[in-house]
Amino acid sequence: MAKEKAEKPSVATYADHEIITPPNKLRKVVSTVAANEAYEDPVARAEQALSKLSSEFASWMLSECERLDLARLQVKTKGFNKETREALFHAAHDIKGEAETFGYPALAAPADSLCRLIEHTPDMTRIPFTLVDQHVDAVRAIMREAARPDIAEIADELTRKLRDVTDDFLAQENRHRPDYLDGILAPPLAPGEQPF
Numbered sequence: 001m002a003k004e005k006a007e008k009p010s011v012a013t014y015a016d017h018e019i020i021t022p023p024n025k026l027r028k029v030v031s032t033v034a035a036n037e038a039y040e041d042p043v044a045r046a047e048q049a050l051s052k053l054s055s056e057f058a059s060w061m062l063s064e065c066e067r068l069d070l071a072r073l074q075v076k077t078k079g080f081n082k083e084t085r086e087a088l089f090h091a092a093h094d095i096k097g098e099a100e101t102f103g104y105p106a107l108a109a110p111a112d113s114l115c116r117l118i119e120h121t122p123d124m125t126r127i128p129f130t131l132v133d134q135h136v137d138a139v140r141a142i143m144r145e146a147a148r149p150d151i152a153e154i155a156d157e158l159t160r161k162l163r164d165v166t167d168d169f170l171a172q173e174n175r176h177r178p179d180y181l182d183g184i185l186a187p188p189l190a191p192g193e194q195p196f
Contacts, residue, residue: 057102067091072136080124089118106155110138
């Protein structure tokens with residue numbers, strides 16, 4: 001099968017400038033639907049598939065919380081090393097990323113705080129296990145109490161306290177790196193974004 005000739009850009013030359021228009025390669029992959037044909041919206045199709053899976057979200061998030069708890073137990077048993085650090089960080093990071101999609105947005109903030117703690121502590125062995133426990137227990141408690149009508153307020157208050165303790169610890173541990181410290185303790189840049 002012969003290779004298709006590479007399309008060349010079109011060039012329109014004027015007295016004082018040229019306009020170069022690159023070929024539109026996307027045109028080949030876009031499908032068009034005639035007015036009398038049925039149209040199936042791919043976004044609607046994806047949302048429909050997501051809604052079919054939504055009954056599984058709670059069990060998936062519970063599994064993620066169990067994975068986080070297991071990672072915490074590994075840290076307690078073996079101490080912080082590369083393997084246990086990565087397992088704890090990835091478990092927290094996955095919860096942070098999946099929380100909104102799975103319908104548990106209140107889990108994102110304490111998971112993010114744990115990620116920050118792990119990511120920005122120069123010497124992992126100095127992280128108090130009680131601080132790790134507090135983060136993991138907060139995630140698990142918020143998940144367990146997710147059906148409460150006041151869970152958002154409770155989670156916000158809990159997360160705010162966790163964030164304050166974490167920031168104090170990070171400030172102490174990074175006191176010899178003031179430029180680095182400014183970056184991790186700075187408020188968020190996005191408008192309306194919570195600092196935790």
